Structures are given as C-alpha cells and as structure tokens.
Amino acid sequence: MLSSLARLAFVLLTLFALPAMAAEGAAPEGPAVAGIPVEFILFALTLLGVALFHNYTFYVGLTGMFVIALYKIVFTGFKTGAGVMGFVGHLGHEWVVLANLFCLLMGFALLARHFEKSHVPVILPKYLPDDWKGGFVMLAMVWILSSFLDNIAAALIGGAMAHQLFRAKVHIGFLAAIVAASNAGGSWSVVGDTTTTMMWIAGVSPAQVFEAFLPAAIALVIFGIPAAKQQHAYSPILKNAHAHTHVDWARIGIVALILVFAMVTNIVINSKFPDQADHFPFIGVAVWAAILLTVGLRRPDWELLPETAKGTIFLLSLVTCASMMPVEKLPAASWQTAFGLGFISAVFDNIPLTALAIKQGGYDWGFLAYAVGFGGSMIWFGSSAGVALSNMYPEAKSVGQWLRHGWHVALAYVISFLVMAAVLGWHPEAPRKGGEAPPAATQPK
Numbered sequence: 001m002l003s004s005l006a007r008l009a010f011v012l013l014t015l016f017a018l019p020a021m022a023a024e025g026a027a028p029e030g031p032a033v034a035g036i037p038v039e040f041i042l043f044a045l046t047l048l049g050v051a052l053f054h055n056y057t058f059y060v061g062l063t064g065m066f067v068i069a070l071y072k073i074v075f076t077g078f079k080t081g082a083g084v085m086g087f088v089g090h091l092g093h094e095w096v097v098l099a100n101l102f103c104l105l106m107g108f109a110l111l112a113r114h115f116e117k118s119h120v121p122v123i124l125p126k127y128l129p130d131d132w133k134g135g136f137v138m139l140a141m142v143w144i145l146s147s148f149l150d151n152i153a154a155a156l157i158g159g160a161m162a163h164q165l166f167r168a169k170v171h172i173g174f175l176a177a178i179v180a181a182s183n184a185g186g187s188w189s190v191v192g193d194t195t196t197t198m199m200w201i202a203g204v205s206p207a208q209v210f211e212a213f214l215p216a217a218i219a220l221v222i223f224g225i226p227a228a229k230q231q232h233a234y235s236p237i238l239k240n241a242h243a244h245t246h247v248d249w250a251r252i253g254i255v256a257l258i259l260v261f262a263m264v265t266n267i268v269i270n271s272k273f274p275d276q277a278d279h280f281p282f283i284g285v286a287v288w289a290a291i292l293l294t295v296g297l298r299r300p301d302w303e304l305l306p307e308t309a310k311g312t313i314f315l316l317s318l319v320t321c322a323s324m325m326p327v328e329k330l331p332a333a334s335w336q337t338a339f340g341l342g343f344i345s346a347v348f349d350n351i352p353l354t355a356l357a358i359k360q361g362g363y364d365w366g367f368l369a370y371a372v373g374f375g376g377s378m379i380w381f382g383s384s385a386g387v388a389l390s391n392m393y394p395e396a397k398s399v400g401q402w403l404r405h406g407w408h409v410a411l412a413y414v415i416s417f418l419v420m421a422a423v424l425g426w427h428p429e430a431p432r433k434g435g436e437a438p439p440a441a442t443q444p445k
Contacts, residue, residue, distance in 0.1 A: 031075065037326050039076070042068045046321060047347055050381065051399035057381075058310055061317035068324050078324070094323050096281050097351065098316050103284025104152055104262075105315065105388050107291055109308040110300040111258050112156035112392065117298075118251035121164035128165070134237040135174065135228035138165065139181045143220050146185030147192045149259055155182040155385035159392045162231075169235035175396045176406025177227030179386045180377035184219050187373030188212035188366075191263060194384075195354040196369050202358045204365045204429075211366025211424055212373070215416035219374060222412035230405065254294045261290040311391035318381060322348050333362035335426040339417055341368070342375030346382035350375070364428050367420065378410045379403070 031038050046064025050057050072078060073087050080089030115121070128134035138161055146154035158178040162170045186192030188210050190200035196209050231237075265286035269277050276282075291300060325348075331337045341353055350372040357368055376383030380390050380402045390396040403410075 038071060039068060039325055042071060043321050043325060046318075050318075055397075057397055058314045061314040061321075065317040065320050068321050072324055076326075090324070091320075094320065096278055097323075098319065099281035100284040101319065101384060102312055102316060103281060103288055104150065105312040105384065105391070106305060106308055107258065107284070107287035108150070108153050108156050108388060109304050109391060110291055110302075111153060111255055112160045113301045113304060114251045114258075114298065115157050115255050116160040116163065117301075118248045118255070119245050120247055120252065121161045122245045123247065124161060124165060128237065130237055130239040132225075132228040132232035134165070135231045136224045138162065139177055139224045139228065140220065142178055142181040143185035143216070146182040147189040148263075149192070150262060151182040151186040151193050151383070151385045152388045153259060153262075154185065155179055155389045156392065158182065159389050163392075165237050166231060166235045167238070170393060171227075171231045171234040171405065172396055172398075172401050173405035173408070174227045174231040174234075175389060175393055176377065176380070176402055176409050177223050179380070179383060179389055180223050180374065180406075180409045180412065181220060182385045183377045183383055184216040184370075184374045187370045188216050191267065193369075193373050195350055195372050197266065198351070198354050199358060199365055199369060204358075208365040208429070209369045211364070211420070212370035214424065215370050215420040216374065218419055219412035219416040222415055223406075223408040226408040227406075248298075251298050254290075254298055257294060258287055258290040261286040308391050311387060315381065315384065315387040319351075333357070333360060333428060335364070335367055335421050338363065338367040338371045339421075342371035342413055342417065343378070345372045345375035346378040350383070362428050364426050366424070367417075367426065370417065370420065374413055374416075378406075378413065 033041060042064065046060060046068070049060035049064065053060055069087055073083055077083065078086040078090040080086050080093060124138075128137050138158065141161075142154050142158035145157060149157075155178055158181065159170075159175075162174065162178065166174075183193070187196065190196045190204075190206045190209050199209060200206065262283055266283050269282045331340075341357070345353060354368070354372050357363055357372075377386065379399055380386040380396050386396075396402065
C-alpha cells in the first residue's frame with residue numbers, strides 16, 4: 001500500500017510540477033492539453049513508465065526519447081530549427097553534455113572497481129564503529145569526499161565501500177542515503193557538483209555557494225542516522241578487518257590520478273577557457289586519458305562496461321528528453337521557487353534548470369545550489385550519482401522502493417531547507433544584466 005501511494009505521489013509531482021514551470025514561461029509553440037504542452041505529457045508518461053516498469057527502464061527511456069523527438073520533429077520543431085535538421089541541430093547543441101556524462105559514468109565505474117580492489121574497503125572495519133554508527137561515519141566520508149570530488153565518483157566509492165562493509169547486502173534506504181550524501185556534500189562546493197561549477201563560471205562567488213554547507217550538514221544527520229539504522233538491521237557492518245590484508249597502493253594511485261585529471265581539467269577549462277567548455281567534452285576525455293595511461297599498471301575490469309553502458313544510455317535518454325522540454329524561463333526568483341526546484345530536480349535534469357536560473361538572476365545562490373544539488377536525491381534517476389550507483393546495485397531501480405525506504409531523504413530536504421531559510425534568510429543577488437531589482441520573495445511576475 002505504501003509503495004502504491006509513493007508511486008502515486010511521484011506521478012502527481014511529475015504531472016503537475018513540471019507543467020507549472022511551463023505555465024510561467026513563454027506560450028507553448030505546439031498543441032497543449034488543458035494548457036499543458038504535449039511534450040510535458042509525453043515526458044510525464046515516460047517517467048511514469050520508469051516508475052511502474054523498473055525492470056524495463058532501458059526500453060522505456062529510449063521509447064520515450066524517440067516518441068518525444070518524433071513529436072517535435074513533426075509538430076513543433078526545436079530552437080535550432082524545424083524537422084529533422086532542427087533535431088540534428090539540437091543534438092549538436094547538447095552533444096558535449098551527453099558525451100561528458102557518458103564518459104564520466106563509464107569511467108567512474110572502472111574507478112570504483114579499482115578502489116574496491118585496492119582493499120581499502122576491506123580494512124575499513126578496523127577504523128569504523130561496529131554498530132549503526134559505522135554506517136553513519138561511512139556516509140559522512142562520502143559527504144566529505146563529494147565536496148572536492150565529482151559527486152558521481154563519491155557515490156561510486158561509497159557504493160564500493162558499502163559492498164565490502166555489508167557483505168554485498170545493502171539496504172535500498174542506505175543506497176538512497178549514499179546518493180544523498182554525495183549530492184549534499186557537493187552542493188556547497190564550486191568543485192563538488194556540475195551545477196555549482198556552472199554558477200562559479202557565471203561569476204558567483206564560492207562564498208555564496210558555501211551557504212549550502214548549513215543545510216547539507218543538517219540533512220546528513222537527518223537522513224544519515226535512519227539510513228544507518230536501516231542498514232544495521234538489514235546487514236550489520238563487518239566487525240573485523242581481514243588480518244593479513246594489504247592495500248594495493250598502485251590502484252589507489254590510479255584512482256587519485258583519474259580524479260586529479262578530472263578536477264584539474266574542469267578547473268582549467270572552465271576558468272581559463274570558458275568559451276571552449278561547450279564545444280568539446282574535455283572532462284570526459286581527461287578521465288579516459290588517465291584510465292588508458294594506467295592500463296599497464298593495473299588492468300581495468302573492462303567486463304563491467306557492457307552493463308554500465310546500458311544504464312548510462314538510459315540516463316542519457318532521460319537527459320535528452322529533458323533537453324527537449326519547452327521550458328523558456330523560471331517563475332520569479334524567490335526562496336519558494338528555489339524550494340520547489342529541489343522537487344523538480346528529482347525528475348528533471350538540474351543542469352538546464354541551473355542554466356535558466358543563472359540567466360534569469362535574482363537568486364540567493366546558496367539556496368539554489370542546495371535545492372538543485374540535493375533535490376535530485378529524492379528519486380534514483382534524479383541525479384547522475386543515483387543512476388551511477390544503480391548501475392552497481394540494480395535493485396535500486398524502483399521509484400516506489402526508493403521513495404518507500406528512502407523517505408528520510410525527502411524529509412531531510414524539507415527540514416534542512418526551511419532551517420536555512422529561517423537562519424540565513426533569503427539574500428538574493430540583483431540580476432547582473434539590466435537594472436531591475438530582484439523580484440519580491442512572495443510576488444509572482
């Protein structure tokens with residue numbers, strides 16, 4: 001019964017929250033049903049299919065992408081033009097994001113296996129508490145890692161640690177918490193998440209984004225303790241490390257090199273050559289350059305790639321669907337809008353949402369960073385970290401089970417965001433283009 005209610009809540013969110021954004025934007029170019037653009041309805045049906053048929057998510061995602069693309073080719077066209085050539089132009093505009101995401105997800109799957117085979121997870125029980133607090137400390141480690149690593153990498157490292165610490169029996173609620181920890185930890189650092197890096201490139205100060213540290217820390221406690229107790233009841237942490245286990249430092253070096261290549265490339269390209277960042281998948285190529293350079297040192301587990309590719313293509317199909325939605329602008333910038341964007345991020349790619357918010361201006365960037373960064377944790381495909389971890393744990397690919405057992409993630413988002421609003425207050429930045437003051441917090445445009 002609870003699972004059915006969770007799925008119903010998910011469907012209602014999809015059907016009503018996404019069209020509400022379109023209602024605030026420009027009039028739809030194509031047909032609409034009850035004022036809702038048909039593209040949104042098709043996307044909602046795709047997400048509903050993912051929710052109900054989680055054993056066939058790959059085929060549901062691809063079908064939804066092709067149906068939406070065909071509809072736009074025939075009826076509405078794209079910003080880049082009409083018909084097939086308009087679709088080709090649209091893909092030409094989006095290919096860098098898709099290529100980077102593909103390379104990162106595939107590469108970080110190999111990274112996570114290198115980390116697992118380094119035997120570091122095997123010796124962790126020596127340093128972690130042997131009750132539920134051990135699981136919580138592990139989540140805190142993921143939270144910290146994500147502040148200076150990519151959140152995808154942090155989630156996969158967390159998944160690798162959990163696989164060893166809990167004898168490969170990881171509770172779905174704890175999987176949701178790993179994703180939440182990686183997304184929360186990245187939300188307050190300009191190098192911890194793609195969305196915060198986008199803000200940094202646009203001129204937002206790292207100090208403004210750092211405001212998200214407060215709600216991120218509160219959220220870690222709110223979701224981390226229940227999730228750790230869920231996991232302890234399901235499969236307790238190993239009490240003892242293997243006596244004669246030795247760390248494979250070569251594999252640790254490979255993991256470090258891959259992450260350094262990704263971080264340095266991201267910082268250099270986005271700070272020194274921002275105009276080139278949208279023209280080539282530099283970060284993804286850098287990750288694979290590090291992987292290939294170290295093949296002679298330790299062989300990667302190439303056998304992982306076929307199954308990882310399937311999950312990655314599914315994610316890319318959803319990202320492509322999101323990129324074709326007719327969202328022209330967001331509602332008036334306010335803390336209420338930012339709060340709502342957190343829920344939208346659970347079903348809608350947060351990269352275009354962030355780009356639109358940056359273009360609009362008038363936001364308190366710490367609020368926005370936390371909302372779009374952490375909000376995607378509420379559903380498994382709401383963030384790249386969630387999709388990457390679900391490739392490692394296919395049982396997580398159920399929206400109903402994720403919402404049912406990961407209830408503490410949504411609770412943590414609501415409470416921590418409201419605490420942030422009460423303690424720090426909404427301090428919007430005036431739009432950088434034009435002289436208009438930011439809109440009042442409670443007044444619609």
